[in-house]
Amino acid sequence: xxxxxxxxxxxxxxxxxxxxLQPGVExxxxxxxSTARKRSPQKTRRARICNVRLNDDEWSRLTTAARTSRTxxxxxxxxxGLAAADDAENTAAVIAGHRDLIVELFxxxxxxxxxxxxxxxxxxxxxSGGQPAELDAIVSAVQRAVARVQxxxxxxLAQD
Numbered sequence: 001x002x003x004x005x006x007x008x009x010x011x012x013x014x015x016x017x018x019x020x021l022q023p024g025v026e027x028x029x030x031x032x033x034s035t036a037r038k039r040s041p042q043k044t045r046r047a048r049i050c051n052v053r054l055n056d057d058e059w060s061r062l063t064t065a066a067r068t069s070r071t072x073x074x075x076x077x078x079x080x081g082l083a084a085a086d087d088a089e090n091t092a093a094v095i096a097g098h099r100d101l102i103v104e105l106f107x108x109x110x111x112x113x114x115x116x117x118x119x120x121x122x123x124x125x126x127x128s129g130g131q132p133a134e135l136d137a138i139v140s141a142v143q144r145a146v147a148r149v150q151x152x153x154x155x156x157l158a159q160d
Contacts, residue, residue, distance in 0.1 A: 105149075107148075108148045108149045111144075111145045118141065122138055
């Protein structure tokens with residue numbers, strides 16, 4: 001029964017239908033937790049704990065990746081770690097080799113940028129009717145840069 005029944009100084013607002021709506025009282029919205037899907041029990045509980053230290057950049061990149069894949073960060077790290085562990089070809093030596101190739105490609109890219117700048121200067125001199133003194137050196141630098149990029153590309157193709 002709804003009414004002015006007092007119990008330790010508080011009004012009893014329970015409806016006569018035991019939990020139904022009160023006259024003049026709006027229904028409270030349900031919390032998200034009560035409507036969330038229940039987790040299915042894991043077959044084997046994870047009993048081991050592994051702490052990982054991350055810098056701000058690593059934290060940001062990993063949380064963004066986990067959010068994109070709609071998982072928690074720990075679940076994302078477990079899946080990524082297990083995927084790497086299951087890949088027999090993904091050894092430390094292969095990863096180090098990839099890093100070396102990437103370093104080499106970035107160096108070749110910088111070199112090509114410098115050569116491109118020199119070629120622009122040569123073009124400016126040629127367009128103004130002059131003859132640049134360093135033309136042979138620039139052509140040689142272009143050939144070296146092309147050979148460097150070709151060598152790295154060949155190494156990448158040989159690994160696959």
